[in-house]
Amino acid sequence: MTLTEPVAAAAPLLDGPALWPAQAHLPTVLGRQVVIARGEGSYVMTTDGRRLFDGTAGLWHANVGHAHPVLAEAARRQMLTLETYHIFARFVNDQALALGERLAAIAPIARPKVILNSGGSDAIDVACKLARRHWQLAGRPDKTIILSREFSYHGLHAYGTSIAGLDMNREGYGTDSLVPETARVPLHDADQVAKVIAEHGAERIAAIVTEPIQGTGGVNPPHDGYLTELQELCRQHDILFVLDEVITGFGRTGQMFAAQRYGLDPDLITFAKGVTSGYAPLGGVLVAPRVWEAFYRDSPDTPVFRHGATYAGHATACAVALAHLDLLEAERLVPRVAELEGRLRTELDALAARQPGVAEVRVAGFLGGVALVDEIAATDVADDLIELGFVSRPLRGNTLQLSPPFITTDAELAAFVAAVDQAVSARLARG
Numbered sequence: 001m002t003l004t005e006p007v008a009a010a011a012p013l014l015d016g017p018a019l020w021p022a023q024a025h026l027p028t029v030l031g032r033q034v035v036i037a038r039g040e041g042s043y044v045m046t047t048d049g050r051r052l053f054d055g056t057a058g059l060w061h062a063n064v065g066h067a068h069p070v071l072a073e074a075a076r077r078q079m080l081t082l083e084t085y086h087i088f089a090r091f092v093n094d095q096a097l098a099l100g101e102r103l104a105a106i107a108p109i110a111r112p113k114v115i116l117n118s119g120g121s122d123a124i125d126v127a128c129k130l131a132r133r134h135w136q137l138a139g140r141p142d143k144t145i146i147l148s149r150e151f152s153y154h155g156l157h158a159y160g161t162s163i164a165g166l167d168m169n170r171e172g173y174g175t176d177s178l179v180p181e182t183a184r185v186p187l188h189d190a191d192q193v194a195k196v197i198a199e200h201g202a203e204r205i206a207a208i209v210t211e212p213i214q215g216t217g218g219v220n221p222p223h224d225g226y227l228t229e230l231q232e233l234c235r236q237h238d239i240l241f242v243l244d245e246v247i248t249g250f251g252r253t254g255q256m257f258a259a260q261r262y263g264l265d266p267d268l269i270t271f272a273k274g275v276t277s278g279y280a281p282l283g284g285v286l287v288a289p290r291v292w293e294a295f296y297r298d299s300p301d302t303p304v305f306r307h308g309a310t311y312a313g314h315a316t317a318c319a320v321a322l323a324h325l326d327l328l329e330a331e332r333l334v335p336r337v338a339e340l341e342g343r344l345r346t347e348l349d350a351l352a353a354r355q356p357g358v359a360e361v362r363v364a365g366f367l368g369g370v371a372l373v374d375e376i377a378a379t380d381v382a383d384d385l386i387e388l389g390f391v392s393r394p395l396r397g398n399t400l401q402l403s404p405p406f407i408t409t410d411a412e413l414a415a416f417v418a419a420v421d422q423a424v425s426a427r428l429a430r431g
């Protein structure tokens with residue numbers, strides 16, 4: 001067979017929709033897609049009339065819930081005023097400027113600068129490029145290697161693919177050659193990180209990138225002291241410390257940023273999702289003075305950070321983010337997350353105690369992972385949960401994701417965990 005010859009495909013695959021779904025094994029997914037057409041608070045409605053509790057807040061993004069009229073109105077007003085204008089060279093728009101000030105005021109980094117773009121994968125590309133550029137300008141051009149933790153997820157653009165700790169996301173692209181000069185460190189052991197640094201040589205390492213709480217890798221909270229030790233290693237060896245707060249940023253841990261929860265002082269923070277609760281595609285990077293200073297010197301020789309995109313600082317996305325940050329404050333949703341963390345922990349501890357199909361539960365912030373025993377598959381349980389009216393999601397390690405919107409009531413949370421219990425029991429009984 002030559003490479004250009006078409007491969008035989010079953011009719012349902014060929015006759016399916018033109019849209020190519022993301023991260024999907026097509027023979028498994030096509031013909032049984034769950035088509036969401038409407039949202040309302042913590043619920044989403046399918047085209048075939050089902051109403052599902054959004055127990056994952058979509059992809060950990062719908063923190064204030066779905067179809068909020070205040071955010072719709074903010075977008076409408078901005079589009080009627082100015083949909084957007086780019087922020088290249090001398091041009092900028094007022095909404096991007098205002099959002100920059102607002103983010104700088106709440107950032108856990110002192111005197112930060114704010115880079116804006118369209119999402120988490122974008123933000124990771126920027127952070128990694130900026131780290132390399134930083135060391136090049138500092139006269140240390142050999143510091144190019146980016147370290148990340150095993151099982152990490154940092155999006156799927158070129159850099160996110162290359163630093164992925166979930167190996168399946170790196171495979172098939174020339175595993176270590178898409179963006180070369182990356183390496184993985186173990187999930188929980190800082191002593192092992194020190195060894196990896198020594199193996200490569202600190203003089204070769206630009207940055208360590210880490211999620212404070214791993215999401216897609218299975219909801220893995222950091223072991224006590226691990227992140228502080230990682231930061232300490234970075235300081236000791238002149239390595240930039242990059243915190244990927246794409247999931248944790250804007251309240252998911254009961255603090256505005258996980259950096260505050262864990263007492264960290266990173267050089268760069270990537271954010272996305274929670275900055276708008278997904279009402280507009282927006283992400284970015286908070287940059288510490290140590291990194292931005294070289295670009296802000298008043299001199300003809302001052303270098304340019306050659307990065308940017310048409311939609312960087314998109315005015316409508318920024319207006320939505322500003323309205324969204326007002327909403328988080330007005331409805332006191334971040335302190336509510338701190339309460340929800342306690343409820344989730346109580347619920348999941350009780351589940352682990354009574355349900356033999358649960359191997360382990362992990363909670364940090366309003367993020368829960370329910371790891372199942374080997375006899376049953378999280379994929380099957382997630383499918384069954386849809387039938388029961390709840391959205392969960394299988395993650396690495398045979399784990400179910402529980403990360404509902406911040407507006408979830410105690411009763412809804414209890415019902416969600418009860419449904420997980422029921423679905424696990426049913427699968428166990430089937431053997």
Ligand code: PMP
Binds near residue numbers: 122273
């Ligand atoms: N980093 C982390 C920690 C993420 O969880 C994600 C998305 N799930 C990304 C980066 C990529 O973000 P996006 O999908 O917006 O590109």
